[in-house]
Amino acid sequence: MSERNVVVRMRDVHKSFSGVSILAGLSFELERGKCLGIMGGSGTGKSVALRHVIGLMKPDSGVVEVAGDDLAALDRKGLAAMRRRMGYVFQEGALINWLTVAENLALPLKENTKLSPSEIDQKVQEKLALVRIPDAGAKYPTEISGGMKKRVGIARALITDPALILYDEPNAGLDPEISRSINRLMRDVSEELGVSSLVVEHRVDCLRTVADEVLFLYKGQALVHEPTESFFRPKNTRLREFLGVDAADAQSPDQASS
Ligand SMILES: Nc1ncnc2c1ncn2[C@@H]1O[C@H](COP(=O)(O)OP(=O)(O)O)[C@@H](O)[C@H]1O
Ligand SMILES: [Mg+2]
Incomplete structure (x- = not known):
């Protein structure tokens, strides 16, 4: 079954807070052993998406599956056991x-x-x-x-x-040189352990180093989801604007996201 090779699957996930729609039909799959990057502007719901994968948030509708299990079908114990199979790297060390x-x-x-x-x-x-x-x-x-x-x-x-590791903005608060060493470490760790990873980060160098594929979260959906190489040579107008595309090959357009 090809099923076995999908570690995380979101299918048409919707989530609103106080009537404000944040995730509006988000769908993606993360294959075993791969690293998927998630890009998007501040407040677009990247951390919310990660919290759905850990089961800290439940979708209003749609399905979140981890290692083939629908999280909504797990009881407390099942969810706790599932969480122990995931690692989460917090922005602030914690x-x-x-x-x-x-x-x-x-x-x-x-x-x-x-x-x-x-x-x-x-x-x-x-x-x-x-x-x-x-x-x-x-x-x-x-x-x-x-x-x-x-x-x-x-x-x-x-x-x-864990079989799956989630990173929320691993470069935040680090200078460029330290960021590069952390990004190389993340890549080496994936290769050495064969662990699957989801990385939320808006720094281009980070995702270029670590991600096999990148997803652009826009208006609650995966507007673009492509292999890293082609993601950073985008045809999509909205993604081109986000990346400040003419400069995307030469420098990191961090400012584009904040
Ligand atoms: N627990 C919550 N209750 C209400 N609103 C929330 C909650 N978590 C996130 N939000 C809102 O959802 C939006 C997306 O947040 P977040 O996923 O943290 O954005 P980012 O893409 O920067 O990580 C923000 O407007 C935030 O205020
Ligand atoms: Mg966030």
Whole structure:
């Protein structure tokens, strides 16, 4: 069955807040092992779309499937189990400041698994090595840079070995050089682990580095959804405007989105 190769599927998802339509028939599929980027202006519903995938929000109508399961059909336990198979990288690190980096990473394993302390230590060390900061475990979040915090956030999202990882604006608040190193890390992690990912980001360099395909969210729908290469050479007028297209090949048109 080709079904098995689709990790996330949204079908005609509608969502309004106080009568204001945000998602208005959003449909897309993410194939196993692939990375799908989602672009769109501020307030267009990119984070709302991610929250539907995690099951933190329910659609007014339409279907959200993860790993073949309709989220609406899962009970509380089923949804909690599903969430443990997803990693989520928050924009603001969301690390606990009074715990060390290693303790932050260990927390989801202590709460959700029966692993022994030494097995937990081993997993923590493995993930710190994966994000190329093997010696950061004993530090506190307040003692490390923004780029390192982002690495810790990625390690924590991966600590339970999820099949799917979601990133909400992974470059936000990082300077261009650190952003590039984070983007390369995201790409390497996908390749090394074969994990599927959804990345919300409006920086062109990020999606060029990490995404196999990109979707342009406009008026609540996927106006354009194409392989990354052709996405950034758009024919669609609205997407050309968004990207400031004549400059799109030469520089990052970040300003176009805010
Ligand atoms: N829980 C909520 N209750 C009411 N409105 C919301 C809620 N979450 C998001 N919205 C609204 O939905 C719109 C899209 O938000 P969001 O997905 O965060 O945008 P972005 O594309 O910048 O991530 C915004 O207008 C926001 O105010
Ligand atoms: Mg957002």
